[in-house]
Amino acid sequence: MSDLPSSVLYLDGITVSFDGFKALNNLSLYIEPGEMRAIIGPNGAGKTTMMDVITGKTKPDSGEVFFDGAVDLAKLDEADIAQLGIGRKFQKPTVFENQTVADNLQLALSGVRGVLETFLWSASARDKTRIDELLEIIRLTHLRDRMANSLSHGQKQWLEIGMLLAQNPKVLLVDEPVAGMTDSETVETARLLREIAENHSVIVVEHDMSFVRDLDVKVTVLAEGSVLAEGSLDSVSADERVIESYLGR
Amino acid sequence: MITGMLLRSLDKGSYWFLGLLGLIALLVPALHLLLPPESALHVPGYAVALMGKYLCYGLLALSVDLVWGYCGILSLGHGAFFALGGYAMGMYLMRQIGDRGVYANPELPDFMVFLNWSELPWYWYGFDSFGFALAMVVLAPGILAFVFGWLAFRSRVTGVYLSIITQALTYALMLAFFRNEMGFGGNNGLTDFKDILGFSLQSDTTRTVLFSASAVAVGLGYVLCRLITRSRAGMVLAAIRDAESRTRFLGYRVEHYKLMVFVVSACLAGIAGALYVPQVGIINPGEFAPANSIEIVIAVAVGGRGTLIGAVLGAVLISYAKTWFTGELPEFWLFALGGLFVAVTLFLPKGIAGFLIARWQGFKDRKSAPGTATVANEGPAQ
Ligand SMILES: Nc1ncnc2c1ncn2[C@@H]1O[C@H](COP(=O)(O)OP(=O)(O)OP(=O)(O)O)[C@@H](O)[C@H]1O
Ligand SMILES: [Mg+2]
Numbered sequence: 271m272s273d274l275p276s277s278v279l280y281l282d283g284i285t286v287s288f289d290g291f292k293a294l295n296n297l298s299l300y301i302e303p304g305e306m307r308a309i310i311g312p313n314g315a316g317k318t319t320m321m322d323v324i325t326g327k328t329k330p331d332s333g334e335v336f337f338d339g340a341v342d343l344a345k346l347d348e349a350d351i352a353q354l355g356i357g358r359k360f361q362k363p364t365v366f367e368n369q370t371v372a373d374n375l376q377l378a379l380s381g382v383r384g385v386l387e388t389f390l391w392s393a394s395a396r397d398k399t400r401i402d403e404l405l406e407i408i409r410l411t412h413l414r415d416r417m418a419n420s421l422s423h424g425q426k427q428w429l430e431i432g433m434l435l436a437q438n439p440k441v442l443l444v445d446e447p448v449a450g451m452t453d454s455e456t457v458e459t460a461r462l463l464r465e466i467a468e469n470h471s472v473i474v475v476e477h478d479m480s481f482v483r484d485l486d487v488k489v490t491v492l493a494e495g496s497v498l499a500e501g502s503l504d505s506v507s508a509d510e511r512v513i514e515s516y517l518g519r
Numbered sequence: 520m521i522t523g524m525l526l527r528s529l530d531k532g533s534y535w536f537l538g539l540l541g542l543i544a545l546l547v548p549a550l551h552l553l554l555p556p557e558s559a560l561h562v563p564g565y566a567v568a569l570m571g572k573y574l575c576y577g578l579l580a581l582s583v584d585l586v587w588g589y590c591g592i593l594s595l596g597h598g599a600f601f602a603l604g605g606y607a608m609g610m611y612l613m614r615q616i617g618d619r620g621v622y623a624n625p626e627l628p629d630f631m632v633f634l635n636w637s638e639l640p641w642y643w644y645g646f647d648s649f650g651f652a653l654a655m656v657v658l659a660p661g662i663l664a665f666v667f668g669w670l671a672f673r674s675r676v677t678g679v680y681l682s683i684i685t686q687a688l689t690y691a692l693m694l695a696f697f698r699n700e701m702g703f704g705g706n707n708g709l710t711d712f713k714d715i716l717g718f719s720l721q722s723d724t725t726r727t728v729l730f731s732a733s734a735v736a737v738g739l740g741y742v743l744c745r746l747i748t749r750s751r752a753g754m755v756l757a758a759i760r761d762a763e764s765r766t767r768f769l770g771y772r773v774e775h776y777k778l779m780v781f782v783v784s785a786c787l788a789g790i791a792g793a794l795y796v797p798q799v800g801i802i803n804p805g806e807f808a809p810a811n812s813i814e815i816v817i818a819v820a821v822g823g824r825g826t827l828i829g830a831v832l833g834a835v836l837i838s839y840a841k842t843w844f845t846g847e848l849p850e851f852w853l854f855a856l857g858g859l860f861v862a863v864t865l866f867l868p869k870g871i872a873g874f875l876i877a878r879w880q881g882f883k884d885r886k887s888a889p890g891t892a893t894v895a896n897e898g899p900a901q
Contacts (some may be wrong), residue, residue: 348767349767358768366758368761369754377766385775388752389752390750391751437770
């Protein structure tokens with residue numbers, strides 16, 4: 271547990287099995303405060319499952335997950351964990367389709383969460399400015415009052431990243447943010463994430479290698495539910511076992 | 520603050536709807552009481568009671584729309600909450616009979632005398648008081664919804680499974696209320712009511728007051744639903760409806776929201792039942808029949824799910840159609856209902872109100888900005 275005090279996320283010996291199949295197998299991972307980490311790995315390596323464990327969607331069969339050195343995430347549920355400051359973007363972009371872009375951000379804005387509070391709530395000028403800022407950051411200002419279901423795939427991805435920012439979490443878990451994006455959108459997204467990483471801890475899962483190269487951060491390779499290699503993108507891509515795990519499929 | 524919230528949550532359509540309700544709440548009694556029966560515009564007594572009954576179904580439909588249209592909880596058991604509210608009112612009306620029953624027993628309702636019961640069961644205590652009965656009208660369905668919802672939502676029962684257990688709930692209650700030993704009049708239910716608050720239920724004035732009260736209840740229920748759905752809590756409800764787990768990962772306690780809206784909805788259904796019973800003069804276990812709950816869901820779908828006004832409209836239309844069919848072609852009612860449901864699903868997926876709203880929006884767009892009417896649909900097709 272020596273890494274515990276300084277890690278914002280501490281996963282140790284996590285195992286998750288689905289009907290005997292080990293989606294995560296003795297996985298250990300430590301994320302420092304303010305760090306951005308890229309996670310790569312072949313399909314089915316357990317990347318999404320790892321995020322499910324951190325965010326409380328899946329309970330680990332064994333192992334420990336700690337947040338901020340002291341909070342045992344295995345004991346909490348999704349809403350608690352989100353309120354602690356762990357935000358998540360899903361692999362398949364998930365926004366509230368029947369609400370406007372601005373309302374999607376409003377719902378995500380940190381602050382009121384209780385039933386009575388939200389019932390009595392009314393928009394404050396501060397929220398408005400914050401939403402304007404966020405729209406600026408994710409470049410959707412001109413679509414402010416559009417229904418989210420009219421957005422393109424890439425725009426939905428950005429809106430979801432904007433919602434993550436609106437939550438103002440300490441840690442952002444971003445699952446495949448550039449899937450289905452055009453090249454220029456991909457470059458934009460890398461820029462956006464680097465900007466976000468300036469004052470947040472971020473974990474990014476991605477298959478797109480040029481995108482991961484753009485991020486220019488430490489890379490963890492997952493395969494068959496555990497960590498295969500860790501280091502710079504160049505060093506891990508030179509690693510024999512990594513090449514094998516990708517080619518072996 | 521309250522006025523601010525009200526103003527924020529009502530729109531033009533709301534004012535039209537509330538105005539219309541106010542108008543019929545005054546006009547129908549006037550046409551009934553002030554015009555001589557020979558007049559062509561005279562509204563006969565049975566019609567007043569019938570329309571009052573439609574309004575009660577309208578309020579029930581509102582309550583279903585609140586959970587289904589705005590939070591995606593398809594309850595196929597809302598008839599249970601309606602019936603419980605109805606029974607609470609029925610128990611008060613039974614106590615009002617006093618010693619004017621067939622057996623002239625001042626202590627016990629007729630059916631208990633008939634069963635040779637010697638004393639009033641404890642759960643009938645308090646129903647002599649109108650205030651107590653009113654409280655039970657809201658509390659009985661509310662508490663049942665709370666317990667049921669707490670268990671179901673906490674274990675994350677959703678979708679079809681939830682619909683099925685709501686249906687089972689109302690079915691189980693129907694079987695229970697059929698039993699004489701339950702002490703609610705068994706098969707026959709509660710009937711032969713005489714007075715409410717000392718006023719004869721047979722009198723024209725009482726009838727019109729009950730009618731107007733139903734119209735007012737629909738109006739207030741509508742305003743409450745608007746307050747909820749137009750607030751930020753309403754945004755959360757819609758978020759739960761469209762992407763439940765996303766909402767959780769934003770830090771909202773989904774089960775609390777579902778529970779809140781389910782309980783409020785059950786209370787509204789209970790009030791609808793309580794207004795229904797004095798106007799139809801009877802409440803029996805048949806009101807718990809699963810078919811009733813399904814019928815009201817169909818009414819909401821036909822009128823327009825998620826539009827509130829459409830739900831009321833749908834309930835009034837369907838009830839009117841039912842009255843007509845039961846009179847003229849009773850065997851065909853279920854076929855007609857099924858056919859209507861299929862037709863609406865195929866041709867008006869957003870119901871009558873949804874269709875009208877889309878038309879009106881299109882008309883306004885064309886009028887306000889000729890040539891730019893397509894802007895709203897310009898986004899890439901998904
Ligand atoms: N709820 C579940 N029930 C059964 N098996 C599951 C479940 N969730 C994930 N799995 C399995 O666990 C393994 C890891 O899945 P996971 O989604 O974590 O992979 P991934 O690394 O995110 O893959 P991808 O790159 O395709 O998104 C897969 O083999 C998957 O089929
Ligand atoms: Mg995945």
